[in-house]
Amino acid sequence: MTPDEARRELGLGPQASPAQIKAAWRRLVSRWHPDRNPDPQAVRRIQRFNEALACLQAATEVNPGSDEAPASPPPSPPAETASDxxxxxxxxxxxxxxxxxxxxxxxxxxxxxxxxVCATCHGSGKAPGPPQACPRCKGRGHIHHVTWFVWGGFTETCPDCAGSGEFQPDCPACKGQGHAxxxxxxxxxxxxxxxxxxxxxxxxxxxxxxxxxxxxxxxxxxxxPHPLFTWDNDDVLHLDMPVDGFAWMAERWVDVPVPGGWQHMRLRRQHLHYRLRGQGVAARRGESRGELVIHITPVFPDEFTPEQDACFDQLCASLRAHPPAALADWHTRLQDIQPPAV
Ligand SMILES: [Zn+2]
Ligand SMILES: [Zn+2]
Missing domain, CATH: 2.60.260.20 (Urease metallochaperone UreE, N-terminal domain)
Structure with missing residues (x-):
């Protein structure tokens, strides 16, 4: 096989790089692997791809850095010479x-x-070594028939060897299968x-x-997919988390699940979204990890229990006693206005 033929076999152009050669070989061998491909030609194709790869690899060894075919004929494919x-x-x-x-x-x-792939025949299914004479035509390539209706008989091309006169027996190691x-x-x-x-x-x-x-x-x-975290298209990890509404009002600390563990986090009344740096995913392999964005939903009871109601009465009373500036200012502005009729 010449390098040109080898490139054609692998469906490559004359400029194919060693990486492209290897990739094309891998793709074809994968597609034609006898385990997956029932085509009777599969084993033969694999052998051709292996020959083509060996030929092109030998060619690049002879002329490193060049895509040109070597001046001398390429060495024999590994099917006949390799020991590895x-x-x-x-x-x-x-x-x-x-x-x-x-x-x-x-x-x-x-x-x-x-x-x-069979180590003896390298996938061809045929015994290594020189061909033998075709037993049907005894190496002549044709068969002579003597009949009564054609004077002197007639000669046809041997159907077993297609006229070559040669016969390659099946590989004894794999019994012609091409694989172990x-x-x-x-x-x-x-x-x-x-x-x-x-x-x-x-x-x-x-x-x-x-x-x-x-x-x-x-x-x-x-x-x-993860049961808790969502990985978005911008490589940001998200977590939707309901939190105790009272804990959120009171700005308490909560434990937040992060990949591989937990993190302590303080809730803030002003915030529904929190960014935890370094707890997300890396945008590219080898880079440091990005953010985990936590979206909280403060949850309150639909109805307060009597105990909760009593607590709120206390809270309201304490707020009236010590009003924040905005409330105190509002009360001052209402002083001259008639209070609502009860
Ligand atoms: Zn074999
Ligand atoms: Zn024959």
Missing amino acids: GPLQPSIEQTLVLTLEQAIFGDLQTLAGTLRP AERAWQLRVRLPAGLRSGDVLTVPTPGRESTDPPGEVQLHIQVQ
């Missing part, structure tokens, strides 16, 4: 996190099952703080233990 095993398609997984896990990061164990037996994998991942829905994390495989995934794992992050 075949390139394995990346595993895609969706990881649903709580808001707290997204904000603070977490240690997670990922697990799944998959069928790795299904196996479970497991991976411990430390998630960074400050994740959000839509983030994609690429986790490389350690590749040491038999339970490690064969290739890298692509984690698609989803943050589930």
